[in-house]
Amino acid sequence: MAVQSGLGEPRGPWFVSPDLDRYGPDPVEGHGMPVATRATRWRRALVFALAVVALSTVSGALAGGYVASQGGKPGAPAASAAAPIPPDLVTAAxxxxxxxxxxxxxxxxxxxxxxxxxxxxxxxxxxxxxxxxxxxxxxxxxxxxxxxxxxxxxxxxxxxxxxxxxxxxxxxxxxxxLALAKPGATRVGEPVLAVGSPLGLAGTVTAGIVSALDRPVRLGTSRHTAVQTDASINPGNSGGPLVNARGEVVGVNTAIATLDGSGSIGIGFAIPIDQAQQVADGIIGKGG
CATH class of the missing domain: 2.40.10.10 (Trypsin-like serine proteases)
Incomplete structure (x- = not known):
C-alpha cells in the first residue's frame, strides 16, 4: 500500500522561526527549550485553558438565556449553528x-x-x-x-x-x-485558503488568515522568509497554492511547524509568490 508523504514528513521544530528558538538545542529532548521551562509553560497554558472554558460556559449560558427570551417574538434573530461562510471565499475556491x-x-x-x-x-x-x-x-x-x-x-x-x-x-x-497576487499586496489578517491534496484527498480547501509576513524560518539547511498562516496544512498540501479572497496566489504551501511529531497545529508556512514566480520564470526560461 502506498505511503502518503506529501510534506516529506510532518516535519518538526526546525521549521519554527529561529527568533522563537531562544534557548538553543536541548541535549535531552532536542526541542530547543529546557524541560523545566516547557513544563512551567504547559502548566500556565493549562490554567489559561481552564479559565477560557469557564468563561465560555458562563457566556454560553447567558447567550442561551437571551436567545430563549427572544423565542417566538416577531423580528427576533434566528439562531445559527455556525458562522456564515464569506461568499468571497466560496468564489475564490x-x-x-x-x-x-x-x-x-x-x-x-x-x-x-x-x-x-x-x-x-x-x-x-x-x-x-x-x-x-x-x-x-x-x-x-x-x-x-x-x-x-x-x-x-x-x-x-x-x-x-x-x-x-x-x-x-x-x-x-x-x-x-491561477492568477498571482501582486508583490506587496498581501496583508496580515486577510483571509486565505490553502488548496491541495492532504493525505491524498484531492481538491481539499482549508481556510485561515495570514498570520505573519516575512517570517524567518529554517527549511532543511536553508533559511527563508515565508508567509505564515493558520490555514490547515498537512502532508500532501506541499506545493499547493495559498490564495487570497480574490483567488490570487499569495504563496506556495511548503512546511508546517509541529510539536512532538504531531500534525498541523495551525502554524504553516508558504513561499511568497513573488519569490516562487521569480524562480519558476528562471526555470522555465532555461528548460522550456
Whole structure:
C-alpha cells in the first residue's frame, strides 16, 4: 500500500522561526527549550485553558438565556449553528480548484510521495515543491488533474535552495492557470485558503488568515522568509497554492511547524509568490 508523504514528513521544530528558538538545542529532548521551562509553560497554558472554558460556559449560558427570551417574538434573530461562510471565499475556491493538481512520485520501496501543484500559464507549466520531486530520485512524476485524469509530467527544472520545482503536462490537461497576487499586496489578517491534496484527498480547501509576513524560518539547511498562516496544512498540501479572497496566489504551501511529531497545529508556512514566480520564470526560461 502506498505511503502518503506529501510534506516529506510532518516535519518538526526546525521549521519554527529561529527568533522563537531562544534557548538553543536541548541535549535531552532536542526541542530547543529546557524541560523545566516547557513544563512551567504547559502548566500556565493549562490554567489559561481552564479559565477560557469557564468563561465560555458562563457566556454560553447567558447567550442561551437571551436567545430563549427572544423565542417566538416577531423580528427576533434566528439562531445559527455556525458562522456564515464569506461568499468571497466560496468564489475564490471555485476559481482556484480547477487549476490545482495532485503530484505523485515513486519514492521507492512501494511508497509514493504525494504533494500538490498549480498551473501558472496556458502552456501547462505547474509550480510545486522541490522536496516532493526530489523524493523520486529521478523517477517518473505523475499528475492527477481535478477531474481525476492521470498523466505523465515532465520535470522542467528544480531549485533545492528555494524548494521550487516546475513541471509541465500535455496540452490536453486543460488546466486553468491561477492568477498571482501582486508583490506587496498581501496583508496580515486577510483571509486565505490553502488548496491541495492532504493525505491524498484531492481538491481539499482549508481556510485561515495570514498570520505573519516575512517570517524567518529554517527549511532543511536553508533559511527563508515565508508567509505564515493558520490555514490547515498537512502532508500532501506541499506545493499547493495559498490564495487570497480574490483567488490570487499569495504563496506556495511548503512546511508546517509541529510539536512532538504531531500534525498541523495551525502554524504553516508558504513561499511568497513573488519569490516562487521569480524562480519558476528562471526555470522555465532555461528548460522550456
Amino acid at each position: 471555485g476559481k482556484v480548484v480547477p487549476g490545482v493538481v495532485s503530484v505523485l512520485v515513486d519514492a521507492g520501496n512501494g511508497s509514493t510521495a504525494t504533494g500538490s501543484g498549480f498551473a501558472v500559464d496556458n502552456l501547462q507549466h505547474i509550480i510545486t515543491n522541490d522536496h516532493i520531486v526530489a523524493r523520486g530520485n529521478g523517477s517518473a512524476v505523475v499528475v492527477e488533474t481535478p477531474d481525476g485524469r492521470r498523466m505523465p509530467a515532465v520535470v522542467v527544472g528544480h531549485d533545492p535552495n528555494s524548494d521550487i520545482a516546475v513541471l509541465k503536462v500535455p496540452p490536453e490537461a486543460h488546466l486553468n492557470p
